[in-house]
Amino acid sequence: MYIGKAAQLSGTTIKAIRHYEAIGLLPEPQRRGQYRVYSEQSVELLAFIKCAQQLGFKLKELQVLLHQHQGEGMPWTLASQAIASKKQELANEIKALQQVYAGLVAFEGQLDEARSSCPLPESRDSAHRDLGTDLSDKQLEHRGADQQQAQA
Structure with a gap:
């Protein structure tokens, strides 16, 4: 199957598949002319990668896991060990x-x-507001006196 169909079946994107190939997560597919041809095993691996990412695995962690695997088929034993390790890591994070x-x-x-044991005095904001009002009144009084002198 071609890359578009592999992306659709695995729930990934064409761009993601090309990226996985570039970083070595997915082996180079066979080619038919210029087109990449993917097997059912490739689709299974793509779905595995996507699922693992959704569960918190980083691509670097998956690279290590897949590079440790030798042979055909999925690395289920290594995946089980990685899952156990990730669960322990999460349990430690939850505890923290x-x-x-x-x-x-x-x-x-x-x-x-x-x-409750130390009641605060009148808040500073209300004290500043009262002071501001006083200043405004004094300023008004001063202006009124200035205007009376100017008229005289």
């Missing part, structure tokens, strides 16, 4: 994120305690 979350909850509680 749960610790960060617990820290944020504790910090939030400390802030609430501090706020």
Whole structure:
């Protein structure tokens, strides 16, 4: 089958297939004239790559996995080992994120305690607004006096 059909069946794009070939993830296909011809095994490998990427595997990780594989067929044993490793990595990340979350909850509680045990004085914003109003009134009084002197 040609590249367009392989892309359609595997759920990838023609551009992605060419990229996978360029970086060595997908072996060079046979050619019929100028056209690349893909096998069912190529389509299966493309689907595998796409699925692995969607589950968090990087192309570099897949390159290592596929380069370790010797022979025909899919590298199911190596894939199983990589999946187990990725699951452990995710479990560690989840645990670290749960610790960060617990820290944020504790910090939030400390802030609430501090706020309730130490009532804040009148906010600075309202004090500035009052001062601004006073200044405006004084400025108006001053202008009024200037106008009276000018008229006299």
